Amino acid sequence: MKVKEVAQLTGVSVRTLHHYDAIGLLTPDRTTEAGYRLYSDENLATLQQILFFRELGFSLKKIKKLLTSPSFDRAEAFEMQRKMLLEKRKQLDSMINTIEKTIQHGRGELSMTNEEKFKGFDFGENPYEQEARERWGQEAVDESNKKAAQFGPELGEEMNRIYVSLAKIRHMDPSSDEAQAGIGEWFNFLNKIGNYSLEAFQGLGEMYVADDRFKKNIDQFGEGLAVFMRDAMGNYSGKGK
Secondary structure: OEHHHHHHHHOOOHHHHHHHHHOOOOOOOEEOOOOOEEOOHHHHHHHHHHHHHHHOOOOHHHHHHHHHOOOOOHHHHHHHHHHHHHHHHHHHHHHHHHHHHHHHHHOOOOOOOHHHHOOOOOOOOOOOHHHHHHHHHOOOOOOOOOOOOOOOOHHHHHHHHHHHHHHHOOOOOOOOHHHHHHHHHHHHHHHHHOOOOHHHHHHHHHHHHHOHHHHHHHHOOOOOHHHHHHHHHHHHOOOOO
């Protein structure tokens, strides 16, 4: 199938499919002489797996680590995803029950304790994420970009270009694939001039908003950019806000 056909079938945009290809997450089995990407049934199965992981809150980086691990097993992954979805459904049912009771409470039809008002909310880490890492990616090698040997005026130009690019999409959902692709470029840029772990990257994002000097400097490219970058960086690190 051509990329447009895959996009129509799955609802995933052509741009997102191109991004998946660019980062090595989903590379088509064939490319024609004219440059058209051709996706096989195996590619579609992988895409389905990717979308399940995305729906369950996994970042693209984590998904790639899992799928490229030598010990990755597709059947096991589906079983794990099924368990995760059942757990998610259970939580959603609980939240729906809570909101229905809240509506009734607002009408004076029943009373609710403070504990009952927050039943179903869960801000803890994904209960199956650790299992996934242990099975298929805990020891996966994190390939790091080589540090630039020298820097010139073009470094500042590249920084401003990324800021401008991010400002254009600052009204989007910070967890969207396009936003994550943009903030991923920022992460790679920072690691040309320093050494930022994902945890440090998230901490830096927090500083963009907490420190007025950072916020003012970043927001000159677009009001609200600092907050957008903080949220996107948090999501990129796999922790999210």
